[in-house]
Amino acid sequence: MLKLKYNTPVLLLILVLSISYLSFFNYESQKKLLLTQMKSDAGDIVNSITAAMIRFQDIKSTMNLQKLVNDVSFGLEIFEFRYLEPDGIIRNSMFKEEIGNIYTAESFKQTMQGEKELKEFFFETRDYVDVMAIYYPIYRNKSLIGMIDLAVDVSEYKEIEGSHENFALLRRQVDIMNLLKAIEGSIANSLEIFEKTDVDKFLHGYVHSAENIVQISLIDANNTVRISSHSEMLGKKLNMQELPPPELVNIEDRLIYRTVVKSGLLDKSKDTQLMLLIDASPYAQNEQQLLKTALITSAIALFFALVIARAIYYSALERSRSEKERLEQLVKERTHEIEVLSKTDALTGLWNRGYLEEMLEMEFKRARRYGHDISIMIVDLDFFKRINDTYGHMAGDEVLRQISKRISDCVRETDFVGRYGGEEIVVILPETSLDAAQHIAEGIRKTIAQKPVIFESYTIEVTTSIGMSHLRQEHTDYLTVFAEADKALYFAKEQGRNRVVVFDPSIEVG
Amino acid sequence: MYGGYSKRLPVVVALVFMIVVFQAGGNERIQEECNATMPPIPLEFAMGTEAYNKAIDSGKYRYVGNTKCRLCHRKFFIGRKKDPHDYAMKRLEEGGYEDNPRCLMCHATGYGMPTGFVNRERTPRLANVQCEGCHGPGNVHIKLAKQKKPAGGFLAGEDHPERLEKMCKSCHTERWNRSYHDLDKAYIKYRNPNPNARKYVKESK
Numbered sequence: 001m002l003k004l005k006y007n008t009p010v011l012l013l014i015l016v017l018s019i020s021y022l023s024f025f026n027y028e029s030q031k032k033l034l035l036t037q038m039k040s041d042a043g044d045i046v047n048s049i050t051a052a053m054i055r056f057q058d059i060k061s062t063m064n065l066q067k068l069v070n071d072v073s074f075g076l077e078i079f080e081f082r083y084l085e086p087d088g089i090i091r092n093s094m095f096k097e098e099i100g101n102i103y104t105a106e107s108f109k110q111t112m113q114g115e116k117e118l119k120e121f122f123f124e125t126r127d128y129v130d131v132m133a134i135y136y137p138i139y140r141n142k143s144l145i146g147m148i149d150l151a152v153d154v155s156e157y158k159e160i161e162g163s164h165e166n167f168a169l170l171r172r173q174v175d176i177m178n179l180l181k182a183i184e185g186s187i188a189n190s191l192e193i194f195e196k197t198d199v200d201k202f203l204h205g206y207v208h209s210a211e212n213i214v215q216i217s218l219i220d221a222n223n224t225v226r227i228s229s230h231s232e233m234l235g236k237k238l239n240m241q242e243l244p245p246p247e248l249v250n251i252e253d254r255l256i257y258r259t260v261v262k263s264g265l266l267d268k269s270k271d272t273q274l275m276l277l278i279d280a281s282p283y284a285q286n287e288q289q290l291l292k293t294a295l296i297t298s299a300i301a302l303f304f305a306l307v308i309a310r311a312i313y314y315s316a317l318e319r320s321r322s323e324k325e326r327l328e329q330l331v332k333e334r335t336h337e338i339e340v341l342s343k344t345d346a347l348t349g350l351w352n353r354g355y356l357e358e359m360l361e362m363e364f365k366r367a368r369r370y371g372h373d374i375s376i377m378i379v380d381l382d383f384f385k386r387i388n389d390t391y392g393h394m395a396g397d398e399v400l401r402q403i404s405k406r407i408s409d410c411v412r413e414t415d416f417v418g419r420y421g422g423e424e425i426v427v428i429l430p431e432t433s434l435d436a437a438q439h440i441a442e443g444i445r446k447t448i449a450q451k452p453v454i455f456e457s458y459t460i461e462v463t464t465s466i467g468m469s470h471l472r473q474e475h476t477d478y479l480t481v482f483a484e485a486d487k488a489l490y491f492a493k494e495q496g497r498n499r500v501v502v503f504d505p506s507i508e509v510g
Numbered sequence: 511m512y513g514g515y516s517k518r519l520p521v522v523v524a525l526v527f528m529i530v531v532f533q534a535g536g537n538e539r540i541q542e543e544c545n546a547t548m549p550p551i552p553l554e555f556a557m558g559t560e561a562y563n564k565a566i567d568s569g570k571y572r573y574v575g576n577t578k579c580r581l582c583h584r585k586f587f588i589g590r591k592k593d594p595h596d597y598a599m600k601r602l603e604e605g606g607y608e609d610n611p612r613c614l615m616c617h618a619t620g621y622g623m624p625t626g627f628v629n630r631e632r633t634p635r636l637a638n639v640q641c642e643g644c645h646g647p648g649n650v651h652i653k654l655a656k657q658k659k660p661a662g663g664f665l666a667g668e669d670h671p672e673r674l675e676k677m678c679k680s681c682h683t684e685r686w687n688r689s690y691h692d693l694d695k696a697y698i699k700y701r702n703p704n705p706n707a708r709k710y711v712k713e714s715k
Contacts, residue, residue, distance in 0.1 A: 079577060094581055127580065128591035153577055156634030 008312050012305040019301035027294040034283055034290075042259045046276055049206065049216060050263055079131050080151040086144050088112070108149070111135050118147070121173055123154070130155045132169065136180045138187055146187075148180055203229040214256060214277040218263075221272065238275075248280055255280040345419040347397060348404035356418030356426055363416070363430050364478035367471055375429040375437030375470040376478075378485045379407060379444060382463045382497040384423040391458050398455045399462055403448060410444045426482075434470045434502060441466045441500045449498055463498035465489055539685055540605070549615045549680070551622045553646050556666050556676035565665055566623065571647035573620045573627075575635035578652060579642075586641070589704030595639040599630070616681035619643040644677045 083092040088102045107124055110116045118137045123130065133151035137144055157169055207213045207229040217228040225233045249256050257280040260273050343355035351359070360376075367374035381387075381403060388396040400423060407425060408417055416428040427444075429437045445464055453460045467489025469481050484503040492501035501507070554562040565571060580587035590596055598617040599608065607613045608630070611622070619636040620626025625647065627636040642648050646665030654663045666673040675693055699705045 077577070095584055127584070127588050129577075153635075156630075 009309055012309050016298075016301050016305045020298040023294040023297040023301075027290050030290050031287055034286055038257055038278070038280065038283055039259070042257060042276055042278055045210070045213065045278065046259065046261050046263075046274060049203075049274070049276070052206065053202075077152055078150065079129065079153045080126060080133070080149065082149040084108070084135075084147045084149055086146065091146065103149070107133065108135065121176075126151060129153055132172070134176065134180070136184070138184055140188070148183060150176060150180065152176065200227055200229070200231065200234070203227060204231075212279045212282075214254075214279055215275070216277075217275045219260075219273045219275055226272075248283075251277075255284045257283070348401055348419050348425075350404050350408070350425065351416065351418035353418065353420055356416075356420060356428075359416055359418070360426075360428060360478045360482065363428055364471060364475075364481065367430060368475075372431055373433045373470065375432045375434055375468060376481055376485050377427045377429070377437065377441050377444075377466050377468045377500075378420070378482075378489045379425040379427065379441075379464050379466050380489055380493070381423040382465055382493075387460060387462070391455065391460060395455045395458060395460065399453045399460060402453050403462060403464070406447050407444055410447055411440060415440075432470075434468070437468060437470065438500060438502055441468055445498065445500055465492040465497045466500045467492055467503070468500065469503040540607075542685060543612065544610075546612075546685075548612055549683075551615065552643075552677050552680040553620075553623065553665060555680040556673040570650060571665065572625045572649040573623075573636055573642050574648050574652065575619075576640040576642070577635065579640075579648060582655060583641075583703075585703035589702070589707070590641070593705050595643070598639045599637040616686075620647070639681075644674065 078094075081094045082090055082098075082103065084103050085091055088104075088108065090098050090101050090103050093099055105126075107116065107122065111118060116122060116135075118135050121132055121134050123132050125131070126133070130153070131151040132154045133149065136148040136150065138146045138148065152172060154169065154172075157166060203216050207216060215228070215230055215233070217225050217230070217233055219238060220226045223238050225236045225238065228234055247258070249258055257278045258275065259278075260275045263272055263274040343351055345352045363374060366372075381399070384396065384399075387399055404417070404419070404425065407427065411417060411427055411429070414430060415432075416430070418426050418428075420426045427440075429440065432440075445466055449463050453462050467485045467487065469484035469488060471481055475481050487507060488501040488503040491507045492499050495501065551562075557565065576587060576590075602608045602610075602613055602617045614621040614627065616639070618627035618638065619640045619642050621628075627633050630637055636642075645651075645667055648664070650663035651661060651667075655661055661667075662669060664670075666677050668674075674697075678693060678696065
């Protein structure tokens with residue numbers, strides 16, 4: 001009980017603390033989740049922008065010949081196929097790994113130095129294979145913008161004829177020229193498209209079509225904004241070191257999520273960075289909502305804990321009080337029981353001799369003080385010794401017990417029945433005249449004589465002799481009255497037993 | 511310079527000696543080969559006749575020549591140009607055996623099979639022992655590679671090491687087993703784009 005009383009508040013405190021902790025932990029993890037989600041959203045946006053811009057740049061550079069190159073290379077007997085810029089950078093090639101490198105073939109150098117003609121077929125060995133090659137120039141507005149390097153494997157012609165002048169080779173040259181003219185046309189078309197389209201406008205349109213994107217900017221290796229959806233940003237120099245890492249920033253009272261990723265969009269050097277700003281207000285709203293939920297959860301937990309604590313406190317108080325009352329009651333009952341036990345006779349349950357004498361003295365004193373009537377009778381079993389001898393002491397005890405009960409049944413509530421000793425039972429009848437007492441005594445005698453006592457298989461006939469007396473003027477204490485009743489009892493025994501005798505001074509006991 | 515020469519001298523002497531010895535024994539072996547039973551088609555030997563017939567009869571497989579392989583495996587192409595396998599036809603021509611079917615079985619790519627080598631005039635691109643000479647027809651592999659699927663599609667590719675081993679063994683017999691003694695060693699050597707290089711160079715795709 002005591003333990004519980006002190007432990008409960010501690011337990012409740014722990015409960016409240018753990019619920020609060022859990023709800024805040026939940027808040028934190030949800031917040032992280034939201035941020036992660038936004039990050040991945042930003043990643044998706046960056047990817048789609050990158051893809052779109054690559055596509056755009058492909059169109060712009062008109063060099064998306066990869067598919068064409070592959071198809072042509074696999075389908076026809078083409079040995080090498082490149083698109084070169086005038087400065088020798090390989091813009092596109094059937095070998096992906098060399099795109100972006102500078103083309104260093106000897107024949108190319110010779111061509112650029114004017115030792116070899118452009119648009120003329122020549123023979124050389126490439127990768128240990130004899131090839132027939134051509135550098136086909138692409139002009140735009142009368143200036144050279146690029147070259148197609150195309151080579152075919154001619155080793156078999158060399159094997160057969162040992163000459164470059166055979167008819168089959170000439171036919172191939174015509175075919176190749178036709179193919180190159182077709183490619184030139186497609187490049188010219190693409191260039192036209194490119195000139196009509198502007199990458200800034202494209203980005204601007206992209207930002208407008210997506211609601212949550214605020215700005216997209218491409219920053220080059222010198223931290224200068226090269227391309228931006230916002231024209232005022234163009235040419236600005238940003239200090240990338242001063243910018244905090246990708247996170248939430250407040251710009252013009254708006255929560256913005258900023259991410260900066262490397263991208264090789266402007267050139268292949270990979271120093272280009274793409275800066276993306278996304279509107280993060282939905283995130284802020286969600287975060288506030290989460291915080292509110294966590295706070296409310298904690299408050300509710302605290303409130304319930306307080307209510308429970310109060311209830312437990314009062315119920316404990318109530319319980320301790322009722323327990324105290326119960327204990328007091330128990331002590332009282334026990335005390336009474338002990339008291340009664342000390343005054344009663346163990347065998348018959350009647351009052352014992354000590355208490356009987358006490359009561360006799362008190363009742364007689366009271367009666368004499370107030371001048372009231374009081375009678376006394378002594379009931380004695382006839383031939384009790386003979387019962388004991390004949391049926392045994394157990395039978396004698398049983399007879400005494402049953403007779404005691406019959407006597408108790410015959411007297412009134414206010415009368416006092418006690419065992420004086422052996423088979424003698426004394427009845428005190430306060431406020432009772434001798435006549436009334438005699439009537440009761442007669443009743444007792446008859447009740448006993450009427451019905452035998454049954455013990456085991458025995459039927460024991462029992463009679464009683466009763467001697468009576470009552471308080472008169474000349475008596476000074478109860479002993480004289482008791483002695484008178486005793487005398488009357490003797491007289492009754494002498495007279496032949498089973499009778500009631502009232503004391504009379506004329507009685508002579510012999 | 512001088513130190514390098516003196517270091518190489520014993521090697522050169524040994525090589526000259528070996529060439530003389532093998533040249534002497536070479537003619538005997540050629541005679542032996544000409545009198546022996548017809549050698550098997552390497553791919554048939556490697557796959558077993560039943561599986562071979564099933565694959566070839568399906569019409570799915572076609573020889574394409576190593577210039578196609580070069581589009582993706584350029585390092586291998588350049589590396590193998592320096593390898594004896596690429597001089598197999600030249601060796602035959604030196605001895606005048608370039609029309610002998612039992613020689614062409616091992617000195618050309620896909621000889622004796624539909625779409626395989628026939629002669630230098632009709633199929634100049636399949637002379638010598640090329641990539642397909644050991645791995646089988648390559649058109650299915652190219653088709654898969656163009657779809658950007660994980661490579662494969664060879665009848666004797668990396669996924670069938672037991673077939674590859676038999677491909678080697680079908681030509682490198684007791685009689686002609688000069689170039690290798692330990693298949694595992696040779697296998698590691700030929701995983702290198704340039705099998706004659708000292709250092710292993712990983713192919714970049």
